[in-house]
Amino acid sequence: MVNLGDVFPDFEADSTIGKIKFHDFIGDKWCVLFSHPADYTPVCTTELGKCVQLTPEFEKRGVKMIALSCDDIPSHQGWSQDIMQFVNQPKDKFPFPIISDKGRDLAVSLGMVDPEEKDKAGIPLTCRAVFVIGPDKKLKLSMHYPATTGRNFAELLRCIDSLQLTMNKKVATPEGWTLGGKCMVLPSIPQEGIEKVFPKGVDIKQVPSGKSYLRYTPQPE
Template sequence: MMLLGDVFPNFEADSTFGRMKLHEFLGDSWGVLFSHPRDFTPVCTTELGRAAQLSLEFSKRNVKLIALSVDGLEEHHDWSKDIMAYNNVEPGSEFPFPIIADDRRELVEELGMLPPEEKDRSGMPLSARCVFVIGPDKKLKLSILYPAATGRNFDEILRVIDSLQLTAHNRVATPVDWRVRNVCLEIH
Protein backbone atom coordinates (compact mmCIF):
# COMPACT_ATOMS: atom_id res chain seq x y z
CA MET A 1 0.00 0.00 0.00
CA MET A 2 1.45 3.34 -1.03
CA LEU A 3 1.31 6.25 1.36
CA LEU A 4 1.23 9.96 0.61
CA GLY A 5 4.78 11.12 -0.04
CA ASP A 6 5.99 7.74 -1.33
CA VAL A 7 7.76 7.73 -4.69
CA PHE A 8 5.29 6.33 -7.21
CA PRO A 9 6.54 3.15 -8.95
CA ASN A 10 8.20 3.82 -12.31
CA PHE A 11 6.37 1.06 -14.13
CA GLU A 12 6.59 0.33 -17.84
CA ALA A 13 3.41 -0.63 -19.70
CA ASP A 14 1.71 -0.79 -23.08
CA SER A 15 -0.79 1.96 -23.75
CA THR A 16 -2.80 3.46 -26.58
CA PHE A 17 0.12 5.92 -26.97
CA GLY A 18 2.64 3.05 -27.26
CA ARG A 19 5.02 1.58 -24.71
CA MET A 20 5.53 4.01 -21.84
CA LYS A 21 7.59 4.40 -18.68
CA LEU A 22 5.59 6.40 -16.17
CA HIS A 23 8.30 8.78 -14.90
CA GLU A 24 9.56 9.45 -18.42
CA PHE A 25 6.02 10.08 -19.69
CA LEU A 26 5.32 12.52 -16.86
CA GLY A 27 8.60 14.42 -17.21
CA ASP A 28 8.26 17.53 -15.02
CA SER A 29 4.45 17.43 -15.13
CA TRP A 30 1.94 16.43 -12.53
CA GLY A 31 0.05 13.23 -13.30
CA VAL A 32 -3.36 11.73 -12.65
CA LEU A 33 -3.40 7.96 -13.03
CA PHE A 34 -6.92 6.59 -12.73
CA SER A 35 -8.28 3.10 -13.15
CA HIS A 36 -11.66 1.93 -14.34
CA PRO A 37 -13.26 -1.53 -14.13
CA ARG A 38 -13.91 -2.33 -17.82
CA ASP A 39 -14.06 -0.79 -21.26
CA PHE A 40 -17.44 -0.45 -23.00
CA THR A 41 -19.36 -0.07 -19.74
CA PRO A 42 -21.78 2.82 -19.11
CA VAL A 43 -20.19 4.47 -16.06
CA CYS A 44 -16.63 4.09 -17.38
CA THR A 45 -17.66 5.58 -20.73
CA THR A 46 -19.10 8.65 -19.02
CA GLU A 47 -16.03 9.03 -16.80
CA LEU A 48 -13.44 8.83 -19.57
CA GLY A 49 -15.63 11.07 -21.70
CA ARG A 50 -15.70 13.69 -18.94
CA ALA A 51 -11.94 13.40 -18.44
CA ALA A 52 -11.48 13.87 -22.20
CA GLN A 53 -13.73 16.95 -22.13
CA LEU A 54 -11.64 18.40 -19.29
CA SER A 55 -8.26 17.43 -20.77
CA LEU A 56 -7.46 21.06 -21.70
CA GLU A 57 -8.16 22.14 -18.11
CA PHE A 58 -5.74 19.49 -16.86
CA SER A 59 -3.16 20.59 -19.45
CA LYS A 60 -3.44 24.22 -18.30
CA ARG A 61 -2.37 22.97 -14.88
CA ASN A 62 0.58 20.98 -16.32
CA VAL A 63 -1.19 17.70 -15.52
CA LYS A 64 -1.05 14.61 -17.72
CA LEU A 65 -3.94 12.14 -17.53
CA ILE A 66 -3.44 8.38 -17.80
CA ALA A 67 -6.24 5.80 -17.63
CA LEU A 68 -5.78 2.12 -16.80
CA SER A 69 -7.93 -1.00 -16.92
CA VAL A 70 -7.67 -4.75 -17.19
CA ASP A 71 -8.65 -4.70 -20.88
CA GLY A 72 -6.29 -5.12 -23.83
CA LEU A 73 -4.96 -2.53 -26.27
CA GLU A 74 -7.34 -3.43 -29.08
CA GLU A 75 -10.35 -2.91 -26.80
CA HIS A 76 -8.91 0.41 -25.60
CA HIS A 77 -8.43 1.68 -29.15
CA ASP A 78 -11.96 0.63 -30.18
CA TRP A 79 -13.50 1.97 -26.99
CA SER A 80 -11.77 5.37 -27.24
CA LYS A 81 -13.56 5.90 -30.58
CA ASP A 82 -16.83 4.97 -28.87
CA ILE A 83 -16.13 7.45 -26.03
CA MET A 84 -15.44 10.24 -28.51
CA ALA A 85 -18.65 9.48 -30.44
CA TYR A 86 -20.71 9.32 -27.22
CA ASN A 87 -19.38 12.76 -26.25
CA ASN A 88 -20.03 14.27 -29.70
CA VAL A 89 -16.35 14.89 -30.42
CA GLU A 90 -15.54 15.55 -34.05
CA PRO A 91 -14.88 12.25 -35.90
CA GLY A 92 -11.19 11.61 -36.48
CA SER A 93 -10.10 13.53 -33.36
CA GLU A 94 -7.38 11.88 -31.30
CA PHE A 95 -8.21 10.61 -27.84
CA PRO A 96 -6.38 13.10 -25.57
CA PHE A 97 -4.62 10.77 -23.11
CA PRO A 98 -3.24 7.22 -22.99
CA ILE A 99 -5.14 4.21 -21.69
CA ILE A 100 -2.86 1.53 -20.23
CA ALA A 101 -3.61 -2.10 -21.07
CA ASP A 102 -3.22 -4.47 -18.11
CA ASP A 103 -5.02 -7.61 -19.25
CA ARG A 104 -2.77 -9.78 -17.04
CA ARG A 105 -3.77 -7.64 -14.03
CA GLU A 106 -0.13 -7.28 -12.93
CA LEU A 107 -0.08 -3.49 -12.61
CA VAL A 108 -3.49 -3.16 -10.94
CA GLU A 109 -2.39 -5.78 -8.43
CA GLU A 110 0.96 -4.05 -7.78
CA LEU A 111 -0.81 -0.71 -7.23
CA GLY A 112 -3.50 -2.16 -4.93
CA MET A 113 -6.39 -1.53 -7.33
CA LEU A 114 -8.06 -4.96 -7.05
CA PRO A 115 -10.73 -5.14 -4.37
CA PRO A 116 -11.57 -8.80 -3.71
CA GLU A 117 -15.34 -8.32 -4.08
CA GLU A 118 -15.24 -6.68 -7.55
CA LYS A 119 -15.39 -9.43 -10.18
CA ASP A 120 -16.52 -9.72 -13.78
CA ARG A 121 -19.05 -12.29 -15.03
CA SER A 122 -16.34 -14.95 -15.34
CA GLY A 123 -15.16 -14.39 -11.76
CA MET A 124 -12.00 -12.46 -12.67
CA PRO A 125 -11.11 -9.46 -10.49
CA LEU A 126 -11.88 -5.98 -11.81
CA SER A 127 -9.96 -2.87 -10.90
CA ALA A 128 -11.64 -0.37 -8.60
CA ARG A 129 -11.96 3.30 -9.54
CA CYS A 130 -8.65 4.53 -8.12
CA VAL A 131 -7.27 8.04 -8.55
CA PHE A 132 -3.59 8.73 -7.92
CA VAL A 133 -2.25 12.28 -8.20
CA ILE A 134 1.51 12.24 -8.72
CA GLY A 135 3.63 15.36 -8.29
CA PRO A 136 6.50 16.46 -10.55
CA ASP A 137 8.82 14.96 -7.89
CA LYS A 138 7.15 11.58 -8.72
CA LYS A 139 5.69 11.31 -5.22
CA LEU A 140 2.11 10.36 -4.43
CA LYS A 141 0.21 13.53 -3.49
CA LEU A 142 -3.35 12.14 -3.31
CA SER A 143 -5.11 8.82 -3.54
CA ILE A 144 -8.85 8.21 -3.73
CA LEU A 145 -10.50 4.80 -3.99
CA TYR A 146 -14.07 4.48 -5.26
CA PRO A 147 -16.07 1.27 -5.59
CA ALA A 148 -16.93 0.19 -9.13
CA ALA A 149 -20.57 1.25 -8.68
CA THR A 150 -19.68 4.90 -7.97
CA GLY A 151 -18.51 7.26 -10.71
CA ARG A 152 -15.95 9.97 -10.01
CA ASN A 153 -16.29 13.74 -10.18
CA PHE A 154 -13.46 15.09 -12.37
CA ASP A 155 -14.33 18.69 -11.47
CA GLU A 156 -13.46 17.76 -7.87
CA ILE A 157 -10.19 16.22 -9.03
CA LEU A 158 -9.35 19.52 -10.76
CA ARG A 159 -10.22 21.42 -7.57
CA VAL A 160 -7.95 19.16 -5.52
CA ILE A 161 -5.10 19.62 -8.01
CA ASP A 162 -5.49 23.40 -7.72
CA SER A 163 -5.18 23.05 -3.95
CA LEU A 164 -2.22 20.64 -4.15
CA GLN A 165 -0.38 22.93 -6.53
CA LEU A 166 -1.05 26.00 -4.41
CA THR A 167 -0.07 24.36 -1.13
CA ALA A 168 3.06 22.82 -2.68
CA HIS A 169 4.55 26.31 -3.01
CA ASN A 170 2.85 28.28 -0.22
CA ARG A 171 2.32 27.68 3.51
CA VAL A 172 -1.45 27.81 3.25
CA ALA A 173 -4.39 25.49 3.72
CA THR A 174 -7.50 25.47 1.58
CA PRO A 175 -10.89 25.29 3.37
CA VAL A 176 -13.98 23.28 2.49
CA ASP A 177 -15.23 23.80 -1.08
CA TRP A 178 -12.22 26.04 -1.83
CA ARG A 179 -11.75 27.16 -5.42
CA VAL A 180 -8.91 29.17 -6.94
CA ARG A 181 -10.92 32.40 -6.66
CA ASN A 182 -11.45 31.90 -2.90
CA VAL A 183 -9.24 33.14 -0.07
CA CYS A 184 -6.65 30.79 1.48
CA LEU A 185 -5.95 30.36 5.17
CA GLU A 186 -2.35 30.74 6.33
CA ILE A 187 -0.95 27.87 8.37
CA HIS A 188 0.50 29.03 11.69
Protein backbone atom coordinates in the same frame (compact mmCIF):
# COMPACT_ATOMS: atom_id res chain seq x y z
CA MET B 1 0.16 -0.06 -1.89
CA VAL B 2 1.68 3.40 -2.39
CA ASN B 3 1.41 5.87 0.49
CA LEU B 4 1.22 9.65 0.29
CA GLY B 5 4.71 11.08 -0.08
CA ASP B 6 6.16 7.87 -1.56
CA VAL B 7 7.92 7.95 -4.91
CA PHE B 8 5.43 6.36 -7.29
CA PRO B 9 6.66 3.10 -8.90
CA ASP B 10 8.38 3.56 -12.25
CA PHE B 11 6.60 0.75 -14.08
CA GLU B 12 6.64 -0.20 -17.75
CA ALA B 13 3.40 -1.02 -19.55
CA ASP B 14 1.73 -1.31 -22.93
CA SER B 15 -0.64 1.51 -23.79
CA THR B 16 -2.57 2.98 -26.69
CA ILE B 17 0.48 5.14 -27.50
CA GLY B 18 2.89 2.19 -27.29
CA LYS B 19 5.06 0.94 -24.44
CA ILE B 20 5.62 3.56 -21.76
CA LYS B 21 8.02 3.95 -18.84
CA PHE B 22 5.93 5.80 -16.31
CA HIS B 23 8.47 8.31 -14.96
CA ASP B 24 9.51 9.19 -18.51
CA PHE B 25 5.85 9.70 -19.40
CA ILE B 26 5.40 12.11 -16.47
CA GLY B 27 8.54 14.09 -17.30
CA ASP B 28 8.44 17.41 -15.43
CA LYS B 29 4.64 17.57 -15.30
CA TRP B 30 1.96 16.65 -12.81
CA CYS B 31 0.14 13.43 -13.65
CA VAL B 32 -3.22 11.81 -12.96
CA LEU B 33 -3.29 8.01 -13.25
CA PHE B 34 -6.82 6.65 -12.98
CA SER B 35 -8.20 3.15 -13.38
CA HIS B 36 -11.60 1.81 -14.38
CA PRO B 37 -13.15 -1.68 -14.19
CA ALA B 38 -13.59 -2.50 -17.88
CA ASP B 39 -13.96 -1.16 -21.41
CA TYR B 40 -17.38 -0.77 -23.04
CA THR B 41 -19.11 -0.19 -19.70
CA PRO B 42 -21.57 2.64 -19.04
CA VAL B 43 -20.16 4.46 -15.98
CA CYS B 44 -16.59 4.26 -17.29
CA THR B 45 -17.70 5.75 -20.60
CA THR B 46 -19.21 8.76 -18.84
CA GLU B 47 -16.02 9.20 -16.79
CA LEU B 48 -13.56 9.07 -19.68
CA GLY B 49 -15.90 11.23 -21.73
CA LYS B 50 -15.78 13.89 -19.01
CA CYS B 51 -11.97 13.64 -18.94
CA VAL B 52 -11.91 14.21 -22.70
CA GLN B 53 -14.04 17.33 -22.24
CA LEU B 54 -11.86 18.58 -19.36
CA THR B 55 -8.54 17.96 -21.14
CA PRO B 56 -7.92 21.72 -21.70
CA GLU B 57 -8.38 22.31 -17.94
CA PHE B 58 -5.86 19.62 -17.04
CA GLU B 59 -3.41 20.92 -19.66
CA LYS B 60 -3.78 24.47 -18.30
CA ARG B 61 -2.58 23.16 -14.94
CA GLY B 62 0.35 21.27 -16.47
CA VAL B 63 -1.26 17.89 -15.73
CA LYS B 64 -0.96 14.79 -17.93
CA MET B 65 -3.66 12.12 -17.78
CA ILE B 66 -3.31 8.39 -18.28
CA ALA B 67 -6.00 5.74 -17.75
CA LEU B 68 -5.71 2.02 -16.96
CA SER B 69 -7.98 -0.95 -17.64
CA CYS B 70 -7.62 -4.73 -17.60
CA ASP B 71 -8.64 -4.99 -21.27
CA ASP B 72 -6.25 -5.19 -24.23
CA ILE B 73 -5.08 -2.43 -26.59
CA PRO B 74 -7.46 -3.22 -29.50
CA SER B 75 -10.35 -3.07 -27.02
CA HIS B 76 -9.11 0.30 -25.70
CA GLN B 77 -8.79 1.66 -29.23
CA GLY B 78 -12.29 0.58 -30.21
CA TRP B 79 -13.83 1.83 -26.99
CA SER B 80 -12.10 5.20 -27.27
CA GLN B 81 -14.02 5.83 -30.50
CA ASP B 82 -17.29 5.19 -28.67
CA ILE B 83 -16.20 7.62 -25.95
CA MET B 84 -15.37 10.33 -28.46
CA GLN B 85 -18.71 9.95 -30.19
CA PHE B 86 -20.47 10.02 -26.80
CA VAL B 87 -19.02 13.51 -26.15
CA ASN B 88 -19.27 14.66 -29.79
CA GLN B 89 -15.51 14.82 -30.42
CA PRO B 90 -13.45 13.66 -33.45
CA LYS B 91 -12.87 9.91 -33.09
CA ASP B 92 -9.19 10.09 -34.11
CA LYS B 93 -8.17 12.63 -31.44
CA PHE B 94 -8.41 10.75 -28.14
CA PRO B 95 -6.31 13.03 -25.91
CA PHE B 96 -4.63 10.67 -23.44
CA PRO B 97 -3.33 7.09 -23.38
CA ILE B 98 -4.98 4.05 -21.82
CA ILE B 99 -2.78 1.36 -20.25
CA SER B 100 -3.50 -2.33 -20.83
CA ASP B 101 -3.27 -4.38 -17.63
CA LYS B 102 -4.71 -7.71 -18.80
CA GLY B 103 -3.05 -9.71 -16.03
CA ARG B 104 -4.08 -7.23 -13.29
CA ASP B 105 -0.41 -7.07 -12.28
CA LEU B 106 -0.34 -3.28 -12.01
CA ALA B 107 -3.80 -3.13 -10.44
CA VAL B 108 -2.76 -5.57 -7.71
CA SER B 109 0.63 -3.98 -7.04
CA LEU B 110 -0.87 -0.49 -6.79
CA GLY B 111 -3.89 -1.49 -4.70
CA MET B 112 -6.40 -0.79 -7.48
CA VAL B 113 -8.51 -3.96 -7.20
CA ASP B 114 -12.16 -4.04 -6.07
CA PRO B 115 -12.76 -7.43 -4.35
CA GLU B 116 -16.54 -6.94 -4.57
CA GLU B 117 -16.63 -6.63 -8.37
CA LYS B 118 -15.63 -9.65 -10.47
CA ASP B 119 -15.60 -10.56 -14.15
CA LYS B 120 -17.27 -13.62 -15.67
CA ALA B 121 -14.33 -15.79 -14.61
CA GLY B 122 -14.66 -14.66 -11.00
CA ILE B 123 -11.51 -12.50 -11.08
CA PRO B 124 -11.74 -9.16 -9.21
CA LEU B 125 -11.97 -6.12 -11.49
CA THR B 126 -9.99 -2.93 -11.26
CA CYS B 127 -11.68 -0.33 -9.04
CA ARG B 128 -12.02 3.39 -9.79
CA ALA B 129 -8.70 4.52 -8.31
CA VAL B 130 -7.16 7.97 -8.80
CA PHE B 131 -3.53 8.86 -8.16
CA VAL B 132 -2.16 12.40 -8.45
CA ILE B 133 1.61 12.39 -8.86
CA GLY B 134 3.77 15.52 -8.69
CA PRO B 135 6.71 16.49 -10.90
CA ASP B 136 8.96 15.04 -8.18
CA LYS B 137 7.29 11.65 -8.95
CA LYS B 138 5.81 11.49 -5.42
CA LEU B 139 2.20 10.58 -4.67
CA LYS B 140 0.30 13.73 -3.67
CA LEU B 141 -3.29 12.42 -3.48
CA SER B 142 -5.19 9.15 -3.89
CA MET B 143 -8.90 8.32 -4.03
CA HIS B 144 -10.66 4.98 -4.46
CA TYR B 145 -14.25 4.52 -5.60
CA PRO B 146 -16.19 1.27 -6.07
CA ALA B 147 -17.25 0.22 -9.55
CA THR B 148 -20.82 1.39 -8.96
CA THR B 149 -19.91 5.02 -8.16
CA GLY B 150 -18.67 7.34 -10.90
CA ARG B 151 -16.03 9.91 -10.00
CA ASN B 152 -16.34 13.71 -10.05
CA PHE B 153 -13.46 15.08 -12.13
CA ALA B 154 -14.34 18.69 -11.35
CA GLU B 155 -13.53 17.78 -7.73
CA LEU B 156 -10.24 16.30 -8.89
CA LEU B 157 -9.34 19.58 -10.60
CA ARG B 158 -10.23 21.43 -7.39
CA CYS B 159 -7.88 19.16 -5.44
CA ILE B 160 -5.08 19.73 -7.96
CA ASP B 161 -5.56 23.49 -7.64
CA SER B 162 -5.16 23.14 -3.87
CA LEU B 163 -2.12 20.86 -4.18
CA GLN B 164 -0.36 23.22 -6.57
CA LEU B 165 -1.12 26.28 -4.46
CA THR B 166 -0.18 24.83 -1.09
CA MET B 167 3.03 23.28 -2.40
CA ASN B 168 4.56 26.75 -2.72
CA LYS B 169 2.53 28.94 -0.35
CA LYS B 170 2.23 28.78 3.45
CA VAL B 171 -1.49 28.11 3.44
CA ALA B 172 -4.02 25.30 3.54
CA THR B 173 -7.39 25.30 1.79
CA PRO B 174 -10.64 24.86 3.76
CA GLU B 175 -13.65 22.70 2.96
CA GLY B 176 -15.17 23.53 -0.40
CA TRP B 177 -12.38 25.95 -1.37
CA THR B 178 -12.06 26.92 -5.02
CA LEU B 179 -9.56 29.10 -6.83
CA GLY B 180 -9.71 32.69 -5.59
CA GLY B 181 -11.29 31.77 -2.27
CA LYS B 182 -9.91 32.54 1.17
CA CYS B 183 -7.20 30.24 2.48
CA MET B 184 -6.15 29.26 5.99
CA VAL B 185 -2.84 30.12 7.59
CA LEU B 186 -0.81 27.06 8.56
CA PRO B 187 -0.69 26.40 12.33
CA SER B 188 3.12 26.40 12.13
CA ILE B 189 3.20 30.11 11.18
CA PRO B 190 3.65 32.27 14.33
CA GLN B 191 1.36 35.26 14.83
CA GLU B 192 4.31 37.55 15.43
CA GLY B 193 5.37 39.14 12.13
CA ILE B 194 2.51 37.50 10.25
CA GLU B 195 1.78 40.69 8.30
CA LYS B 196 5.10 40.28 6.50
CA VAL B 197 4.19 36.74 5.42
CA PHE B 198 0.62 37.66 4.43
CA PRO B 199 0.57 41.31 3.33
CA LYS B 200 -3.10 41.04 2.26
CA GLY B 201 -4.02 40.60 5.91
CA VAL B 202 -5.18 37.84 8.24
CA ASP B 203 -8.64 37.51 9.82
CA ILE B 204 -8.92 35.48 13.01
CA LYS B 205 -12.22 33.79 13.83
CA GLN B 206 -12.93 33.89 17.54
CA VAL B 207 -14.00 30.62 19.20
CA PRO B 208 -14.99 29.69 22.80
CA SER B 209 -11.61 28.07 23.50
CA GLY B 210 -9.92 31.42 22.95
CA LYS B 211 -7.37 29.75 20.69
CA SER B 212 -6.44 31.70 17.55
CA TYR B 213 -6.13 28.80 15.14
CA LEU B 214 -8.83 29.74 12.60
CA ARG B 215 -6.82 32.27 10.61
CA TYR B 216 -8.02 33.24 7.13
CA THR B 217 -6.13 35.13 4.46
CA PRO B 218 -6.87 35.98 0.82
CA GLN B 219 -5.39 33.51 -1.65
CA PRO B 220 -1.69 34.31 -2.13
CA GLU B 221 -0.55 35.27 -5.62
